Amino acid sequence: MNRIVEVLADKTDLIKRSQEILLSRLQAAIEARNQFTIALAGGSTPKPLYESLASQPLPWSKIHFFWGDERYVPASHNDSNQLMTRQALLDRIDIPQGNIHPMDTTVADPLEAAQKHEQDLQEFFGVKQTEMPKFDLILLGMGDDGHTASLFPKTEALSVSDRLITVGNKDGQPRLTFTVPLINQARCVVFLVAGENKRSALKEVFASQGDAQNYPSRLIQPQGELIWLLDRQAAAEL
Template sequence: MNRQVEVLADVNAIVARSLALILERAHQAIAERGQFTIALAGGSTPKPLYEAIAQQPLPWEQVHVFWGDERYVPPTHSDSNEGMARRAWLDHVPMPATNIHPMPTQAADPAIAAQQYDQELRDVFQVQPGEFPALDVVLLGMGDDGHTASLFPHTDALAVRDRLITVGNKDGQPRLTFTAPFINHARSVFFLVAGANKQTALAHVFSETANDEDYPARMIRPQGELWWLLDEAAGVKQGV
């Protein structure tokens, strides 16, 4: 596995490093394939990154934005990953509305919404059932329980292998999430992890012997490159 681990001074350093890496891959993707595709993460750590991306002179008509997971709330809700990304980035750049692909959260049944987003992705990337498209960049965080996206320990979502999107579960609350196989088809996966409370989970994720069901971030083993960008508080005990 092509895993790169960098321990940086603080969240600002994570933002600067991830911004440089993402811009490099964006320009390369546009030069080679005519578009750049990126899946966003929620949480507080990526927000300043999105604000920084909004300041870049990218060819926005060639950028497509997706979400790796979403709480099952309207985009106007304060917990919405879509809403955060729009306020920090997407509302400030001339990106065509058709290039923004939020997860639907309006259906009464989250399973129906998962099927809808799965089909939208297949239509965008023109892939058939059973096939997985390759996003250029997938951004991920990690909780102190070792979850990533909405792939939580010992939940049904971890076993889904034949779909792009499934329903995650956080303390009985449904969420939509990329499946692990879909994430693993990405060309580049970036984990942005900050905080001393992540040290224990990181130790298990990097361990040779821990269990994927216990620490789902271990399941992310992409065919492309894998970057772990840690602040010193998270990475101090990781031996990297």
């Protein structure tokens, strides 16, 4: 496996290192393709990264922002990943609105919304229905149950192999999420994992033998780079 694991002293160092990696991959993508496509993670861990990026003099017109998953709530809801990212980053920079590609959660049927976002991705990347887009960078977190994006243990979303976007499920609540094959097509995937509550799941995810249905983060094995950034508290049992 092409997995790189870096253990940082604390969350501050983890965020600093994640920014270094992001800026490096951004520069390489713009030099190669004149644009950078990134899928953002929700949750509290990456928020300081987004806040830090807002102060950087970056070529925003060449950066396209997506989300790896989204709770099925309005964009103005406190649980919305989009809202968090807009407040931390997107509303604080001069970026064309066409460079921001949120998942539409206003559609009554989540499955219809998933299909709509899939079509949007196909059009943006110029790929056919049978092809997978290739993101330059996908940021992921990991829950203490081993889930990532909205790919939760023992849910149907884990086995979806012929779609880009599917409907995840958390305690009966629908969410939109990238599928495993779409994530694994990325040029670079970076996990940001902090806190002692992640130790048990990390041990299972990193085990040489294990059950991906119980610990979905095991399914993330991209064709490109796979980088795990952990703080010492999370990595203590590895």
